[in-house]
Every structure is written in C-alpha cells, then in structure tokens.
Amino acid sequence: MVAGGASDTGGVKPMSIAGRMVRERERLIGMTPEERAWRKQWLKDQELHHGPRKVPALELELNNPIKRIYRAPLDAVCKALTPALGFQRAYTVRYWTGKALIALTGIYSLAYYFKYNQNDWTRKGGWRVISSRKACVPGDEGFPRLSDRSAPSDYAARGFKESVI
Structure with missing residues (x-):
C-alpha cells in the first residue's frame, strides 16, 4: 500500500502484459507468426540498458x-x-x-x-593550546633544570607579559 490509502495501480486491477505466452506450455502448443513476432518484441523490450544513462x-x-x-x-x-x-x-x-x-x-x-582564535588573556573562549616543557635528562646541558618560569606571576599568564599594552 502506498501512503494515503491509494493503491500502486491507481485503482485498476493489475494484469500481466506478457499474455498467455509467459508460460512455456502455452508456447509449446503452437504460436502464430503474429504471436511469435509479439513474443520476440516483448523479450527484446525486457533487455535493460547496461551502464549509466543520463536523462x-x-x-x-x-x-x-x-x-x-x-x-x-x-x-x-x-x-x-x-x-x-x-x-x-x-x-x-x-x-x-x-x-x-x-x-x-x-x-x-x-x-x-x-x-x-587562541585562548589568551584577552578572551574567554577559544582553544587553549599548552605546550610541554622540553625534556632534560642526565647528561644534557643544564641538567637539573626545574622550570622555565622564574616567578609565581609567570604561571597562568596566558600571554599577558608578552602583550604590547
């Protein structure tokens, strides 16, 4: 059933367009030349076109x-x-x-x-990008490097000290 209660055939009872020749027994009984030509055309009409067709x-x-x-x-x-x-x-x-x-x-x-749109001290929104400090392992120059930040005001500055204001 189609939405809205309408039938697929528009209220007309469906019927086969193949006729009686759709059954092999009917064809074996005998076909007239007109029926043979009609059957040949009907089979040709059933062939589908191969490949995309642009309409x-x-x-x-x-x-x-x-x-x-x-x-x-x-x-x-x-x-x-x-x-x-x-x-x-x-x-x-x-x-x-x-x-x-x-x-x-x-x-x-x-x-x-x-x-x-970085998150810095001038705005509330945006993505906050935090980079890790460089690794310092034994054998590196200046090995016991604790932090690049010297004063407590360096933490959470979000670029305020680098501003030109």
Whole structure:
C-alpha cells in the first residue's frame, strides 16, 4: 500500500502484459507468426540498458536550482574529461575532486580557527593550546633544570607579559 490509502495501480486491477505466452506450455502448443513476432518484441523490450544513462529532464527534476549551481563547476570538469577518459572515469575524477576540496576546506578552516582564535588573556573562549616543557635528562646541558618560569606571576599568564599594552 502506498501512503494515503491509494493503491500502486491507481485503482485498476493489475494484469500481466506478457499474455498467455509467459508460460512455456502455452508456447509449446503452437504460436502464430503474429504471436511469435509479439513474443520476440516483448523479450527484446525486457533487455535493460547496461551502464549509466543520463536523462536531462530527470536531472532537472531531481536536483533543485541551488544544487545545480554548486555542482556546475565539477560537472563542467566531468563533461570536459568525458571524451578523453570515458564517463565512468571522468565521474570518478569529479567525485573524488569534490571530496578532496571539501576535506581541504575543512583542514584550512581548522588551521585558521586555531591560529586566530587562541585562548589568551584577552578572551574567554577559544582553544587553549599548552605546550610541554622540553625534556632534560642526565647528561644534557643544564641538567637539573626545574622550570622555565622564574616567578609565581609567570604561571597562568596566558600571554599577558608578552602583550604590547
């Protein structure tokens, strides 16, 4: 049943378009030349086209105008590559190029955010990046190095001492 109570056939009882020739026994009884031609055409009609088929009217129906606008650049690349690579390879290039651009945009966005939105003494929000002090092991120059911070005001300064204010 389809939503809303309507039937799949629109209220008409379904029927087979294959006729009586769908059964092998009926065909073995004997077929007229007209039935033989009809059966041949019916079998030919059952063959499916192999490979993707692009129907422009269907593309317009399935893709709204906004989607068509943002897909246009990569569709143009795919259209330009199709004669040289074939449709399947050109579409694969188009698909992975889009995914790579999205990933690159994400990486650049994160890098920008971490660079310009750090948590320092001027703001409350942002990511606080804390680096560990360098390791000092026996045998290193200045071995018993305790801390780089000399005064208690150096702790939790969050860049205040380096500011130009």
